[in-house]
Amino acid sequence: MTILTNITIKIWRQEGPDTEGRFETHQIPEISDEASFLELLDILNERLIEEGKEAIVFDHDCREGICGTCSMMIDGQAHGPQKGTATCQLHMRTFSSGDEIVVEPWRATAFPIIKDLMVDRAPFDRIMEVGGFITAPTGGAPDANIIPIPKPVIDASMDAASCIGCGACVAACPNGAANLFTAAKITHLNLLPQGQAERYKRAEAMVEKMDEYFGSCTNHGECEAACPKEISIDTIATMNVDYWKSKFKNRQHLDR
Numbered sequence: 001m002t003i004l005t006n007i008t009i010k011i012w013r014q015e016g017p018d019t020e021g022r023f024e025t026h027q028i029p030e031i032s033d034e035a036s037f038l039e040l041l042d043i044l045n046e047r048l049i050e051e052g053k054e055a056i057v058f059d060h061d062c063r064e065g066i067c068g069t070c071s072m073m074i075d076g077q078a079h080g081p082q083k084g085t086a087t088c089q090l091h092m093r094t095f096s097s098g099d100e101i102v103v104e105p106w107r108a109t110a111f112p113i114i115k116d117l118m119v120d121r122a123p124f125d126r127i128m129e130v131g132g133f134i135t136a137p138t139g140g141a142p143d144a145n146i147i148p149i150p151k152p153v154i155d156a157s158m159d160a161a162s163c164i165g166c167g168a169c170v171a172a173c174p175n176g177a178a179n180l181f182t183a184a185k186i187t188h189l190n191l192l193p194q195g196q197a198e199r200y201k202r203a204e205a206m207v208e209k210m211d212e213y214f215g216s217c218t219n220h221g222e223c224e225a226a227c228p229k230e231i232s233i234d235t236i237a238t239m240n241v242d243y244w245k246s247k248f249k250n251r252q253h254l255d256r
């Protein structure tokens with residue numbers, strides 16, 4: 001274990017969605033390189049509370065890279081400098097003594113700031129509500145296991161299913177597009193036999209709901225680079241193919 005010294009945190013503080021925000025600077029004299037980034041914020045918050053000040057508001061739940069809530073920009077990168085890593089899995093050993101670390105909330109019109117580092121990602125829920133599910137009865141796990149699915153298909157579906165809905169793809173995209181998130185959710189279900197019944201209706205509904213809130217994809221590829229689950233932008237091609245097929249007249253009668 002190594003102790004890092006003289007870490008400076010420049011962190012965004014904002015009272016609410018309609019108030020002006022500002023950076024606040026804090027010194028952390030000593031911290032273990034084994035501490036996670038969220039533990040660094042916990043230590044800072046304990047100190048602020050002891051001093052009678054208001055703690056920094058940030059989202060977190062699982063702290064093991066599953067829930068996707070620990071969303072923040074660290075030194076201008078979604079979830080920080082380590083590839084394929086959510087903020088809760090980022091450790092202080094990624095930084096060096098004397099570093100100044102800049103921490104901000106997601107900057108995206110579709111994700112308004114609630115307070116400090118916490119943003120409202122409800123538009124993702126609106127997309128899921130219109131198609132991120134199947135209605136066919138699937139039975140229990142043993143029933144699902146008797147449906148033969150080719151290995152490359154299940155692998156591609158499960159890779160897409162690893163999306164944790166954190167919003168890094170939107171925050172990293174210069175257009176504020178949510179194509180990687182939506183494509184991951186559509187691809188996960190549309191590749192599986194259980195997802196076929198609503199395949200084209202799902203693609204159409206989710207893409208059109210996405211367009212109500214988010215910008216358009218122009219193939220920058222920042223989403224793929226920022227994704228803590230390293231989801232491929234190939235999923236966007238799958239989504240686009242299914243979306244355009246859904247618009248063909250001869251497909252529409254299949255789903256409706």
Ligand code: FES
Binds near residue numbers: 059065066086088
């Ligand atoms: S706290 Fe759940 S993914 Fe980071």
